[in-house]
Amino acid sequence: MTATLSAPQSVTSWLGDEGKDLLTYKAKVSKDLLHLPSPDFIDRIFMQSDRSPQVLRSLQQLYSFGRLANTGYISISENIVKLAIEAGCNAVATTLGVLGSVSRKYAHKIPFIVKINHNELLTYPNQFDQIMFGSVEQAWNLGAVAIGATIYFGSEQSTRQIQEVSRAFARAHELGMATILWCYLRNEAFKQDKDYHLAADLTGQANHLGVTIEADIIKQKLPEINNGYGAVAQATGKSYGKTDKRVYSDLTSDHPIDLTRYQVLNCYCGRAGLINSGGASGKNDFAEAIRTAVINKRAGGTGLISGRKTFQRPFEEGVKLFHAIQDVYLSPEITIA
Numbered sequence: 001m002t003a004t005l006s007a008p009q010s011v012t013s014w015l016g017d018e019g020k021d022l023l024t025y026k027a028k029v030s031k032d033l034l035h036l037p038s039p040d041f042i043d044r045i046f047m048q049s050d051r052s053p054q055v056l057r058s059l060q061q062l063y064s065f066g067r068l069a070n071t072g073y074i075s076i077s078e079n080i081v082k083l084a085i086e087a088g089c090n091a092v093a094t095t096l097g098v099l100g101s102v103s104r105k106y107a108h109k110i111p112f113i114v115k116i117n118h119n120e121l122l123t124y125p126n127q128f129d130q131i132m133f134g135s136v137e138q139a140w141n142l143g144a145v146a147i148g149a150t151i152y153f154g155s156e157q158s159t160r161q162i163q164e165v166s167r168a169f170a171r172a173h174e175l176g177m178a179t180i181l182w183c184y185l186r187n188e189a190f191k192q193d194k195d196y197h198l199a200a201d202l203t204g205q206a207n208h209l210g211v212t213i214e215a216d217i218i219k220q221k222l223p224e225i226n227n228g229y230g231a232v233a234q235a236t237g238k239s240y241g242k243t244d245k246r247v248y249s250d251l252t253s254d255h256p257i258d259l260t261r262y263q264v265l266n267c268y269c270g271r272a273g274l275i276n277s278g279g280a281s282g283k284n285d286f287a288e289a290i291r292t293a294v295i296n297k298r299a300g301g302t303g304l305i306s307g308r309k310t311f312q313r314p315f316e317e318g319v320k321l322f323h324a325i326q327d328v329y330l331s332p333e334i335t336i337a
Contacts, residue, residue, distance in 0.1 A: 011023070011328060011331070014324075015287065015291055015294065022256070022294050023294065023298075025298070025337050027255075028250070028252065028261070029251055031336040034269050034300040035271050037071070037073050037303075039070045042059050054175070055173050055176055055216075058145040058177050065090045066326075067323070068303070074091075074273065074275060074302050075089045075329070076090055076275065076306075077092050077093070077307070077322070080098075083322075085110050087319045087322030088322070088326065091113050093148050093180070096116065099112050099144065112139075112142065112143060113144065113145070113148050114146075115134075115147075115148045115150075116132060116133065116147050117130040117131060118131060127157075128152045128155040128156070132164060136172045139172070146180055147180070149181060150181070150182035151182070152184055153183060153184065153206040170214070179216050180216065180217040181215035183206040183218055183219065184197075189235070189236065192232065195224075196225060196232065198221055198222070199225050199226055200225070200259040200262045201227060201243055201252075203220050203223055204265070207263055210267075215272055218272050220274060220277070222256070223260060227248055257299050273303070275301065276305075278305060278306030286324055293328035297336070298335070298337040299337065303329060306321070306322065
């Protein structure tokens, strides 16, 4: 077990030269416009919504479990259930098959989030599609408190995926489960001089669409760039999407906290919590994960989902990495920018 951070000094050591900037930066768009994570987040944000008492209970379970319980922040594992429990995560998110195989052993010990659709990588050539592998009823029957789904916004199949997931989310809410949407972009046109799959404006629009179909929590990749709309329009010579120059002058800058805050703004100013991806496993997993957590928290986000960085390493190291991420959200000195 690692000690909870009481001050950001140890975080600064992981962030290196970027530490002072990330920990002291003041965002362009005021935090006063955001609905920020807090212990009373469910009462304050969802109580007056159309979510049923059963959905409110499920959301409260997610926000009240693990090391971040009752802080308004979320740490979710995509790894095996045992690691999620040992690391003190709020929930474990994985496939129907995995959670179904251990539901009677663990469903009462940690909240389950069942991913009901997935990409399948046997079709040749591979295609950007999400297939419904499970049903909402199956997730409910095995004791899940939430369902998760992915939409590849911008792909040829995105219209069908939006309709399928919208219906699934409506059914999940009827049964009292919460909903989490992986809002990813997939289109070759987004790859121009840079990879605009990570553009704040395009990912922000995906977030907005996700909240529109009543996702309670949005999962999105950390933005690294902006003006995807402009890049695609310039490359294709055709008008693309709807945006405004003030998005790039008044609402964002090149700073990662501003780019991520724009994602939060598109989640109805934080009414739906923004969780960012922990990212793929690499050489500097601790530094990268802590950096992502600092940016997400200071931008007004809700937490991280971490999978590959944690389970592609020895068990005890995976637990330690989860705790390092969680400590960022537990530190009172790492504040909203």
